[in-house]
Amino acid sequence: MYFKQILDERCGCASYLIASRQSHEAAIVDPSIETAQYEPLLRERGFQLRYVIDTHVHADHVSGARRLAAEHGAELCMHESARVTYPFRGLTNGEELPLGQLKLRILHTPGHRPELISILVVNPPRSPEPSMVLTGDSLLVGDVGRPDFGGGDASMQFESVSKLLRLPDWVAVFPGHFEGPCGKGMCGRPSTTIGFERLYSPLLHMDRDPFVSVLTDGIPARPLNMTAIEATNRGVADLPWAMLTSSLPVDEVGIDAIDSAPPNAVILDVREPEEFARGHVPKAVNVPQADLATRLAEVPRDRPIMTICQSGSRSLRSAQFLRQQGFDQVVSVAGGTAAWRASGRPVEATEADSGPLRIMDSEWAHAGVLTTNATEFPPPSSR
Numbered sequence: 063m064y065f066k067q068i069l070d071e072r073c074g075c076a077s078y079l080i081a082s083r084q085s086h087e088a089a090i091v092d093p094s095i096e097t098a099q100y101e102p103l104l105r106e107r108g109f110q111l112r113y114v115i116d117t118h119v120h121a122d123h124v125s126g127a128r129r130l131a132a133e134h135g136a137e138l139c140m141h142e143s144a145r146v147t148y149p150f151r152g153l154t155n156g157e158e159l160p161l162g163q164l165k166l167r168i169l170h171t172p173g174h175r176p177e178l179i180s181i182l183v184v185n186p187p188r189s190p191e192p193s194m195v196l197t198g199d200s201l202l203v204g205d206v207g208r209p210d211f212g213g214g215d216a217s218m219q220f221e222s223v224s225k226l227l228r229l230p231d232w233v234a235v236f237p238g239h240f241e242g243p244c245g246k247g248m249c250g251r252p253s254t255t256i257g258f259e260r261l262y263s264p265l266l267h268m269d270r271d272p273f274v275s276v277l278t279d280g281i282p283a284r285p286l287n288m289t290a291i292e293a294t295n296r297g298v299a300d301l302p303w304a305m306l307t308s309s310l311p312v313d314e315v316g317i318d319a320i321d322s323a324p325p326n327a328v329i330l331d332v333r334e335p336e337e338f339a340r341g342h343v344p345k346a347v348n349v350p351q352a353d354l355a356t357r358l359a360e361v362p363r364d365r366p367i368m369t370i371c372q373s374g375s376r377s378l379r380s381a382q383f384l385r386q387q388g389f390d391q392v393v394s395v396a397g398g399t400a401a402w403r404a405s406g407r408p409v410e411a412t413e414a415d416s417g418p419l420r421i422m423d424s425e426w427a428h429a430g431v432l433t434t435n436a437t438e439f440p441p442p443s444s445r
C-alpha cells in the first residue's frame with residue numbers, strides 16, 4: 063500500500079492519500095481546496111483516483127472533494143446522512159470500499175457532526191485487522207472534535223470515541239486536524255495510536271457527564287468565516303474565497319492607536335456576540351470572525367479598519383482576510399480587548415460581566431492552545 067498524510071499549516075487540517083501499489087487505485091480523504099497539490103502525487107506513481115471521501119461537511123476549510131472527484135471521474139463519497147445539495151455516494155456503517163487488495167471500512171462516528179465517519183484501513187494480505195484509522199474530527203490527538211458545529215452532539219461524541227477505543231492498541235490514528243479550533247486541547251502531533259490515547263488522553267478517562275460538560279463549556283470561538291465555508295461545503299453557497307489562503311502582512315498596533323485613531327476609523331470587534339456583550343471598546347461594532355465573509359458588505363472599504371478581539375490572534379487573521387479581499391486600510395490591535403481593559407480604560411457592555419464565559423480565547427496559530435479562561439480537565443477516572 064501507499065499512504066501519505068498531507069498537513070495544511072494554515073488551517074491545521076490533514077488530508078490523506080491512500081493507494082494500492084498493486085492495482086494503482088487511490089483514494090483521497092478530506093482534500094483541501096488547493097487540489098493542485100495532489101496531482102503530482104497521483105501522476106508520479108501512476109495512481110488512478112477512484113474515491114474522494116469527505117469524512118464530514120467541514121466548517122473550517124473549503125473542501126476540494128467535488129473538484130477533485132469531477133476532474134478525475136472519481137466517486138465522491140460521504141456518509142449517507144450528509145445533508146448537501148449535490149450528488150454523492152452515500153456510505154453506510156460497516157460498508158467496505160475495495161481499493162486493490164485494501165479495504166476501507168466505514169465506521170459511523172457522529173458527534174462533531176451527525177454525518178461524520180471514520181475510515182478503517184485494512185490490508186488483508188498482511189492482517190485481517192485494521193492497522194490504521196482515519197478519524198476525521200472524532201478522535202484527535204490528545205482531544206476530541208468539538209460538538210457545536212451544525213448538529214453535533216457531545217453525548218454522541220462520547221459513544222463514538224468509546225467505539226473507537228475498542229479497537230486494538232496498535233491501530234494508528236490519523237485525525238482530520240492536528241491544530242486549530244476544531245478541538246481545544248490538541249497535542250500538535252499529527253498522529254497517535256489507539257493504545258496511547260486510551261492511556262493518556264484526559265478526556266478519554268472521563269465518564270459521560272463530565273465528558274459532555276468539558277466539551278460544551280469553554281469552547282473556542284467559531285472559526286474564521288465558518289458560516290460561508292460550511293454553506294459552500296453543503297452546496298447552498300459558492301463562496302470559496304472565504305478561505306484564508308494568504309498571509310498578507312498586517313500592521314499590529316497597540317491600544318494607544320485606538321485613542322489616536324481618525325474619527326472615521328471603524329473598530330471592528332470580531333469576537334462572538336456573547337463576548338462582545340460582556341464588554342467592548344466604546345463605539346466598536348461586532349462582526350464575529352465566523353460571519354465576516356457573509357457580512358463583508360457591512361465593513362466599509364473607504365474607512366480605516368482596526369480589528370480587535372480578546373487578545374489579538376483572531377483580529378490578526380480577520381485583518382489578513384480583509385487584506386486578502388482588497389481592504390487596504392486595515393490594522394489589528396495587538397493585545398485586544400484584554401489589554402484595553404487592563405489599562406483601566408472604560409468598556410461598554412450590554413450584559414453583566416459575571417460568571418464563566420462559554421467562549422474561551424485560544425491562540426489559533428499553534429497547537430497546545432494558550433488559554434485565558436479555559437476549563438481545567440478534571441482528574442482521570444476509570445472508564
Ligand SMILES: [Fe+2]
Nearest residue numbers: 120121199244
Ligand atoms: Fe470538522
